Amino acid sequence: MAITPLLTVADLTKSFRVRGRRLYAVRQANLELGAGETLGVVGESGSGKSTLGRCILRLLVPDSGRVVFDGTDLVRLAKRDLRIRRRDMQMVFQDPLSALNPRFTVGRNVMDPLIVHRMGTRKEMLARVEAMLERVGLSRSHAQAYPFELSGGQQQRVMIARALILNPKLVVCDEPLSALDVSVQAQIMTLLQELQRDWGLSYIFISHNLASVGYMSTRVAVMYLGEMVERAAVDDLFDRPRHPYTRMLLDSVLNLPESAAARAPLVTIPGEVPSPLALPSGCSFHTRCPFAEARCRLSRPPLREVAPGHWAACHLA
Ligand SMILES: Nc1ncnc2c1ncn2[C@@H]1O[C@H](COP(=O)(O)OP(=O)(O)OP(=O)(O)O)[C@@H](O)[C@H]1O
16 A cells, blocks of 8 residues: 655746746656655755755745645645644754844744744743753753854754754755754764654755765755756665766765765766756756767656656656
């Protein structure tokens, strides 16, 4: 019997109006996420990862497509009902300091979602906040501190505590490590994994760091110019990449000395990313692809299943 996924994204497209033209940030994205699973989303800067994450949480309204979360299509949900569903879906941002309110103490920042959703008396809320601070590796006394008084790693722990205080089912982690030192990155990854194991959380883990995506994810989706070009189980994708773009991304990291690869392998490959305002014809990767043929310039390859559970959008896959 097929298990119903917690999240299904179908044909999701989001564009912005930029200087009188349409910029397609995400084009017809599809994905599924099961309970307790982590889907890594990787790609170069500007490939549409954050826009996809924000559309999933309906912080942005997509142009078209469906985001079915726990049986409900969020795209069509009225604002009032959306507010209730939001309890189950949270986001951890790249820069905790700008996501937290600097005028509030850590305790008040973590308590904020409880206040918004009227979850008990002040005393009950404070008890929950203190227990959560301890759960994420801080102490109760951190509740009285202000965010700027904490280290980067501690601030990210506060952000995680705030995201988890309402017991969500899904957490979108948008570059949660990129502002942190390598040793602290490892601690935060371990914490996220422990919390996932204990509470059965599902993560969408957005990063341009292939090493951390490989470490955190069950499955991985690779994005290029707003398009999902490959999706597969993590080992399958790393061992047998089918899309030339994924192959080049992996090569670019493998060619770095190990220390540099661990630090922040901002995935980049040779050649310039075309402007999203003037997308190439056919396959959008053909301008940088060493294997491009005539048909790659003419027709856009659909994302198709090239091996069981392994999808790639390439004529040559
Ligand atoms: N509010 C907006 N208005 C106009 N264009 C936008 C807006 N948000 C994103 N974009 C554009 O959409 C595209 C995708 O951006 P997005 O931030 O989703 O990519 P990303 O992969 O998360 O990149 P990064 O890793 O740099 O955050 C980019 O070309 C970006 O400039």
